[in-house]
Amino acid sequence: MSCAPPPPILRLHPPSSISPFSSPRRPHLSPRTCPWRLAAAREMPWPHVLTVAGSDSSAGAGIQADVKACAALGAYCSSVITAVTAQNTAGVQGVHLVPEELIREQLQSVLSDMSVDVVKTGMLPSAGIIKILCESLQKFPVKALVVDPVMVSTSGDSLSDPSTLTYYRDGLFAMADIVTPNVKEASKLLGGVSLHTIADMRDAAESIYKFGPRYVLVKGGDMPDSSEAIDVFYDGKEFVEFRGHRIKTRNTHGTGCTLASSIAAELAKGSSMLNAVQVAKNFVESALHHSKDLVIGNGPQGPFDHLFRLKCPPYNIGSQQRFNPDSLFLYAVTDSRMNKRWGHSIEDAVKAAIEGGATIVQLREKDIESRPFLEAAKACMEICRSSGVPLLINDRVDIALACNADGVHVGQSDISAREVRELLGPGKIIGVSCKTPAQAEQAWRDGADYLGCGGVFPTTTKANNPTLGFEGLKAVCLASKLPVVAIGGINATNAGSVMELDFPNLKGVAVVSALFDRECVSSETRNLRSILASVRCLA
Numbered sequence: 241m242s243c244a245p246p247p248p249i250l251r252l253h254p255p256s257s258i259s260p261f262s263s264p265r266r267p268h269l270s271p272r273t274c275p276w277r278l279a280a281a282r283e284m285p286w287p288h289v290l291t292v293a294g295s296d297s298s299a300g301a302g303i304q305a306d307v308k309a310c311a312a313l314g315a316y317c318s319s320v321i322t323a324v325t326a327q328n329t330a331g332v333q334g335v336h337l338v339p340e341e342l343i344r345e346q347l348q349s350v351l352s353d354m355s356v357d358v359v360k361t362g363m364l365p366s367a368g369i370i371k372i373l374c375e376s377l378q379k380f381p382v383k384a385l386v387v388d389p390v391m392v393s394t395s396g397d398s399l400s401d402p403s404t405l406t407y408y409r410d411g412l413f414a415m416a417d418i419v420t421p422n423v424k425e426a427s428k429l430l431g432g433v434s435l436h437t438i439a440d441m442r443d444a445a446e447s448i449y450k451f452g453p454r455y456v457l458v459k460g461g462d463m464p465d466s467s468e469a470i471d472v473f474y475d476g477k478e479f480v481e482f483r484g485h486r487i488k489t490r491n492t493h494g495t496g497c498t499l500a501s502s503i504a505a506e507l508a509k510g511s512s513m514l515n516a517v518q519v520a521k522n523f524v525e526s527a528l529h530h531s532k533d534l535v536i537g538n539g540p541q542g543p544f545d546h547l548f549r550l551k552c553p554p555y556n557i558g559s560q561q562r563f564n565p566d567s568l569f570l571y572a573v574t575d576s577r578m579n580k581r582w583g584h585s586i587e588d589a590v591k592a593a594i595e596g597g598a599t600i601v602q603l604r605e606k607d608i609e610s611r612p613f614l615e616a617a618k619a620c621m622e623i624c625r626s627s628g629v630p631l632l633i634n635d636r637v638d639i640a641l642a643c644n645a646d647g648v649h650v651g652q653s654d655i656s657a658r659e660v661r662e663l664l665g666p667g668k669i670i671g672v673s674c675k676t677p678a679q680a681e682q683a684w685r686d687g688a689d690y691l692g693c694g695g696v697f698p699t700t701t702k703a704n705n706p707t708l709g710f711e712g713l714k715a716v717c718l719a720s721k722l723p724v725v726a727i728g729g730i731n732a733t734n735a736g737s738v739m740e741l742d743f744p745n746l747k748g749v750a751v752v753s754a755l756f757d758r759e760c761v762s763s764e765t766r767n768l769r770s771i772l773a774s775v776r777c778l779a
């Protein structure tokens with residue numbers, strides 16, 4: 241093992257005495273002997289990420305970024321601090337390593353007591369620290385290990401001793417579930433190969449995979465001249481390219497730390513790796529987008545706002561309701577021509593559908609002027625809110641925003657779910673009409689909450705709408721992780737056969753004419769609901 245002298249910015253301090261102020265050591269409590277634990281009537285799990293990383297005085301990266309990212313995504317984040325850095329928006333001015341024995345002590349304190357789900361690593365500045373971490377993880381195994389091999393800050397300053405390379409490659413990587421180098425770090429890990437193209441990133445991911453992690457993500461945030469920010473994921477067999485818009489902003493300090501801790505938070509919440517990476521990538525992109533014009537500091541690289549969701553009016557974290565896929569059970573979609581034919585106002589039609597047992601409503605008003613549409617949408621919102629039924633608007637993000645609807649449903653030729661998410665914020669429901677597995681995959685990547693799949697049967701409601709049949713519906717359901725609602729020509733005669741398909745993510749049926757092209761909307765809805773319920777009970 242070669243041990244070159246550390247770069248000048250590192251001032252290594254010997255692990256001297258731990259602290260003259262430290263109190264007498266307390267014993268580690270066992271959960272079985274803990275009195276307040278025994279007294280708790282019902283334990284609520286709290287996804288827990290432990291970050292082992294350096295402190296960044298500018299709070300854009302390092303421990304501070306990790307804590308904010310985990311908090312934003314709903315995970316608890318404890319922290320073992322490996323180094324204290326003096327940083328600002330101009331770069332890194334100083335680094336002071338925490339004594340190794342105190343790092344061991346911090347690891348022991350947290351891991352022995354606090355039910356950590358996932359460990360995420362950031363700045364591990366010395367080989368000795370990596371060795372201590374490996375030993376601690378062997379003693380206290382966790383569900384997943386996310387290794388962000390931080391070596392150089394985005395400003396170009398060195399954050400680790402070169403001797404760590406060997407310890408990463410031969411020790412920590414083999415224990416890792418995912419390793420997330422940026423292109424410069426991937427190059428260092430591979431002896432200085434140059435990475436300029438996606439093909440180079442793929443080769444690098446394949447080579448790093450050989451060091452033993454289960455997955456590798458080579459991040460392309462620093463790849464020049466691209467309108468997209470592309471990260472390359474490798475699972476040992478296949479590559480997945482995670483593509484996002486490249487946000488034009490100076491505020492990219494801490495993107496790597498944030499991505500890795502967001503992956504860790506999602507894993508702690510129970511996500512699959514692919515899903516965790518996608519959520520993390522979307523989170524970084526949204527945070528950069530919302531922070532792109534913020535100004536803090538005078539240097540070239542500023543921090544971004546991890547808690548941007550708190551500022552997304554009118555939704556704050558406290559009022560965010562998670563989308564319940566079961567609400568797709570009986571999905572009523574309005575149609576103004578049908579309402580006109582039967583002399584129903586939109587409000588009356590919605591009220592009647594809810595009376596009959598519709599579990600979610602969508603206003604699909606293709607030929608109505610914006611102003612009367614908004615008035616009707618506001619009235620429908622009141623009706624829906626008082627009955628606890630979500631109300632979505634078809635296509636019209638402006639109307640949805642203006643009436644504070646619960647979400648939007650878009651088709652393949654409308655603006656993408658990703659753009660709708662940017663406009664509506666994270667708390668809203670977004671549905672996408674999909675006919676193929678590829679469209680379903682794209683909708684999931686764009687952050688949609690559910691898919692509308694059809695036409696399952698021939699329909700006259702929508703012109704030029706090819707019929708997919710059960711086979712097409714099956715292909716989309718099997719290919720997708722998202723909940724699906726079947727649509728197109730569904731009525732009281734055939735709804736039962738759709739529900740009998742019983743695919744786990746097929747949550748319900750969406751109906752237009754069989755509810756609204758009728759005189760008595762409430763009794764048609766009631767009838768359909770009892771048909772669906774009888775199939776569900778038999779299933």
Ligand SMILES: Nc1ncnc2c1ncn2[C@@H]1O[C@H](COP(=O)(O)OP(=O)(O)O)[C@@H](O)[C@H]1O
Pocket residue numbers: 394421422423459460461462469470471484485486487488489492494495496497499521524525528
């Ligand atoms: N300007 C940007 N716009 C959108 N995404 C970005 C931007 N810069 C970085 N990212 C994303 O942030 C994440 C961290 O990547 P990167 O910045 O390459 O890591 P690091 O901070 O370790 O250098 C990646 O998902 C990357 O694609």
Ligand SMILES: Cc1ncc(COP(=O)(O)O)c(N)n1
Pocket residue numbers: 293294295296301302303325362363390392393394399492493494495496497498
């Ligand atoms: C303490 C600390 N840890 C990590 C980074 C990397 O920052 P980035 O995420 O921008 O690569 C940093 N600048 N400081």
Ligand SMILES: [Mg+2]
Pocket residue numbers: 394461492493494495496
């Ligand atoms: Mg970065």
